[in-house]
Amino acid sequence: MSFKTILAVVGASHGDEDLRIAADLCGQAGAHLSVLVTAWAPEPMGRYPTMTPAWVEQRDRSMQALQERVGQARDLLGRREISSDVDSVYSEVAAADYDIGERSIYCDLLLIGPDAFADADLKRQVLGGGLLQAGRPLLLIPPGTKPTLQPKTVLLAWDSRAQSARAAREALEMMSKAESVRVTMVDPTASLRGSGDEPGADVAAYLARHGINVTVDTLPSGGKTVAQVLQQHAVDVSADIIVMGAYGHSRLRESIFGGVTRSMLDETKLPVLMAR
Structure with missing residues (x-):
């Protein structure tokens, strides 16, 4: 099938490499790029987990970093001659795969770029949500490779x-x-x-x-x-x-x-x- 909408899932703490690769692939395919920037809430610690002030402070920092990364991603893609949108999801750890799976339903191809490939937690959530839950085809891009949608x-x-x-x-x-x-x-x-x-x-x-x-x-x-x-x-x-x-x-x-x-x-x- 043709790939007209490509979804790249990236972590809020990741660099720009996955975004650049996704943009290049969308340029090759003439596809729209959807970016989902992800972060998840820290798990409460202790025998009787509670939302302590330290937990709330950590969560607030994570949410702020997530929004900053969304803005950076929009700026980067705004300089590329492709159609794109950037959204974010802040999940509980146990629900992250379901959130990713819901977004994956509306794409033709799901990407795991080099940074996501090296992030074991994010890779597991993308695989569980996108590949297993939503049933979307997945392009796995390990570090140091040159991906293309026009292979010889x-x-x-x-x-x-x-x-x-x-x-x-x-x-x-x-x-x-x-x-x-x-x-x-x-x-x-x-x-x-x-x-x-x-x-x-x-x-x-x-x-x-x-x-x-x-x-x-x-x-x-x-x-x-x-x-x-x-x-x-x-x-x-x-x-x-x-x-x-x-x-x-x-x-x-x-x-x-x-x-x-x-x-x-x-x-x-x-x-x-x-x-x-």
Whole structure:
């Protein structure tokens, strides 16, 4: 699909890098940029938590910092030739993922930039709210990478499950403009159900009907994890981005992900587009 509204979630204490990256991506896509600046209330301490004067003072400082960051973000984006808006949310810690999820409903793509990637608390809230609760596709941008929505080479991680198919559909327009798409399968098993007699053939035919230049790569794990194999292959084929399905669920307000998804969320060295 095309990305016409992109939502970037940033922390009130973060710098400008995530905003600049989001603005650049929106410029590439001709998309509107929505920025959600986040902060959450400190948790009361002690055996019988109460809102002490110190707690109230800390909360007031956080709210002031949040509003100052909103103003700075508006000033920065006002100098860019893109359509944009900036809003903020001040949440209780336990409700932050729900607040982010509600905002994510109205975007085509959700961003986790380098600063948010390095902020474990914020990343967990964005994943729980945006990816799991709202079901929005997510572009994960680790530090030191050069993200683009106009990649030359895309690695599509494929395992014949619904989540992979959802990721492929979300990335169809992007893949149709790429020079090459490498459908990559690790230790696939030929079967009547699932991968079929020729693993990768069905999805390759589907993508080819959309005018996409497809190559199917079937790789052995060779004692490595699936995430390690995918990342190494992405480097080997000079992929600009990895597209993959995300496996997990939210339980008791904790984001719980499968092994491959968790490894990619924590250790990826390339931008990853995830969908669930």
